[in-house]
Amino acid sequence: MSLTLKGIHHLTAITAQAARNVDFYTRTMGMRLIKKTVNQDDTSAYHLFYGDAVASPGADLTFFDWPVAPERRGTHAITRTGLSVGSTADLEWWKAYLAEKDIATGEIAERAGHVGLDFEDFEGQRFRLVADPDSAGSHPWQKSPVPAERQVHGLGPITISVPDLRRTEPMLTKVMNMHEVRSHPAGAGIGETHVFAMGDGGAAAELHVEINPDLAFAQQGAGGVHHVAFRTPDKAEFDQWVERTASFGVRTSGEVERFYFTSLYFREPNGILFEIATDGPGFTADEPLEHLGERLALPPFLEGRRAAIEAGLKPLS
Structure with missing residues (x-):
């Protein structure tokens, strides 16, 4: 059985307004x-994690707080982050709910194989609520x-934009063991989209690659995305990914211990930052489940600097 990623682990975006x-x-x-x-690499910045009630891997939307331009x-x-809900009826509820909050949305429509609803946050962070019964x-x-019945369940699919599929496809299929499951022609303002799945696929385990040869290079900033992480269940399989990427000559960070999970970072050929992260030990490693997120949590290797960091x-607030 080939080494297989289990889906999206988390996505890390950028905000310039942490309190908001x-x-x-x-x-x-x-x-x-x-x-x-x-x-952990810039302790002057918050790293904020949002998820479900039990901090499930695959439900983590995270933000670095940096004072940067849009x-x-x-x-x-x-370019776009999928957030799963249970059904099309939930999308209809969210469309009305967001309108009440004066948040503009697109129309509920099928896009790249999933029925979804597009919207943006107050900094222009792009999302798509996706009807995913499997979630x-x-x-x-x-x-x-x-x-409770309307809440966001998790992440996926994630959309990236590249000018040419030929450089990205070998990284996804040969190195990362994804497989292309379908493609969709270009539409209004949307490039031709190729859908790559991990394992059995589904919204939580899909990467959508949009081909946009005429667009300029993006420049990261507030309202943009820093990186996407993919799931591997444990340290044993993580070690296999370290070996596998090395065997293909991929330049990586090597193993990085984040305390809540172990990470491996590398860039696909167009410069987009990918991460492979373990499901465990998880966010209850230093806080009880019922009190997650209530105080500033620091991994043990930063605890001695708490006063200065705070x-x-x-x-x-």
Whole structure:
């Protein structure tokens, strides 16, 4: 049996307004703040994690808090994040709900094989709510302002934009063991889209590659995405991914211990940053489940610097 990624692990985006970010994703989107920590490579910045009630791998939408200019949109970038809900009826509820919040949406329509609803957050972060019946076994957050049956279940699919498929496809299929399951012709403002699946696929295990040869290079910034991470279940399989990427000559970070998971970073040929991350040990490694996200959590290797780190962070409320 070949080594297989299990789906999307998390997606990390960029915000320049951390306090407003927390308000939007907890109070408007109804997600649980499951970890309030810092960027381990830049401890002046928050790293905020939102997810479901039990902090499931595959449900983590995360943000680095950086004082940067807005993203300049283009190609060579992750361009849209899928958020799964249970059904088309849920999409109709979300369309009405977002309208009540003065948040513009697109129309509910099928896009690249899934029925979805497009919208953006207050910084222009691009999302698509996707009707995914397979996500129904989710873990709703009882303190959410969004009704339990309407809440976001998880991530996927994730859309990236590249100018030419020929460089990206070998990375996805030969190195990462994904397989192309379908393609969709270009539409209004949307390039030809190729859908690559991990394992049995489905929304939570799909990467959509949109081909846009005429767009300029994107420039990362607030409202943009920093990287996407893919799931591997444990350290044993993670070690196999380290060996596999090395065997193909892929330049990687090597193993990076993040305490909540172990990571391997590398870029596909168009410069988009990918990560492979373990499902465990998870976010209860240093906080009880019922109190996740209530205080600033620091991994053990940063705990000795807590006072200085806290002094450099701005309040979130």
